[in-house]
Amino acid sequence: MKKNFDFKQNxxxxxxxxxxxxxxxxxxxxxKLKSP
Incomplete structure (x- = not known):
């Protein structure tokens, strides 16, 4: 269960x-458009 939670968190x-x-x-x- 913990591993599944970590996967969802990641x-x-x-x-x-x-x-x-x-x-x-x-x-x-x-x-970026304004800079020369």
């Missing part, structure tokens, strides 16, 4: 990390 962490990376790229995109 999957959730991966989802959060991916979402954070997507948000970061969306936020940084306009700055």
């Amino acid at each position: 999957d959730w962490n991966r989802t959060l990390t991916t979402a954070a990376a997507d948000n970061l790229s969306i936020v940084c995109f306009p700055f």
